[in-house]
Amino acid sequence: MTSQDIGEQSRTIRSVEIALNVIDVLQRRTDVGVTELADELGHSKSTVHSHLRTLEERKMIVRDGNSYRLSLRILDMATYVRDQVGNYEVIEDEVESLAEETGEIAQFGIEEFGRVSYLCKATGDRAVETASRVGTQQPIHSTSLGKSVLAFLPEEERDAIVDGIDFVRVTPNTITSRTELVEELAAIRERGYALDDEENIEGLRCVAAPVRDGNKVLGAISISGPSSRFTESVLHGELADYVQRAANVIELNTKFS
Structure with a gap:
């Protein structure tokens, strides 16, 4: 040249x-x-x-x-991009159903450029609104959506993303080291869902489950709400069940559509 x-x-x-x-x-x-x-x-x-x-x-x-x-x-371009995600209507239906059932904020996210990008969002009747919007991105290591996706990516891809993370402390609970994140991702793989314990926004907790098609991670679905309602028992109990059931519905429709 x-x-x-x-x-x-x-x-x-x-x-x-x-x-x-x-x-x-x-x-x-x-x-x-x-x-x-x-x-x-x-x-x-x-x-x-x-x-x-x-x-x-x-x-x-x-x-x-x-x-x-x-x-x-x-x-028009945004609509076209959205429709490239397989089974968007199924995802949208499950996000809306989750928000209606729980009364909280429900979201679906995918990984792009080492961050989590919001594809779909619905707000329940008692939800506390957050700054997240469809099309915006958040750090992958401090959100339940991001960690849920990251935990189930192939090891080589996961390591490459983790290597590029800038571990900036956003709240006192934000993960700030590779070692801590790797341990958290292992725990997520074991239990099948991820938590955001006021790691991105103080006073806000989230729980998310991955949506998978075989070995491929399509994204993740989450519920977000105030820590006063999202207690430990509720997070690990009914809310974790909610997101895992919603993820299963999307997976079944993806596999057999």
């Missing part, structure tokens, strides 16, 4: 990065114009304007006066 090729490749990658950063900002903020985007991204207004024009031509964003927003094409 020549120096010219390397330079051109670097410019192309940088251009894509700027465009994606523009989309990230528009996802977080409303009524954002060229000046605000340029200030936040640290690029000239002319550079940002060029990317905005390109994104607008590709119908990824919409101009509204002097401001920009994401277009509905993003929603």
Whole structure:
């Protein structure tokens, strides 16, 4: 590869990065114009304007006066991505049923880029709302969904993810070492479900069970709620039973659909 090729490749990658950063900002903020985007991204207004024009031509964003927003094409792309997950309707039905039965928050997550990504979420009638949203990600080692998936991945894949974890303490209960996490994952494999004991959010506990198809881990399903209701006996008793039954339903429909 020549120096010219390397330079051109670097410019192309940088251009894509700027465009994606523009989309990230528009996802977080409303009524954002060229000046605000340029200030936040640290690029000239002319550079940002060029990317905005390109994104607008590709119908990824919409101009509204002097401001920009994401277009509905993003929603179409998100729907397409969601539907690539096998048996999404079965997953959605089980998540909604779990939320209705327990009155709490029920969620389904999958592993992406060494983190847990939320695919589906439903809220029961007595749920305490959390910051998690469909499409967002959380650390894999401090959530019951993440640990549930991680525990049952093939050893080589699991080790690679664990090697890349930045063990940042979020709460006093967050796992902060590889040794502690490896021990926890072994316990999860033995009992068949994972816990988040106020490890990601103080006052919030979760229990999750993996959804598997043979040796493949499709994801995990969880229930989340306040620690005042999610006592030790309830977590390890009826709530663990709930998520394991829901996981079994998804597995059966996956295997025999």
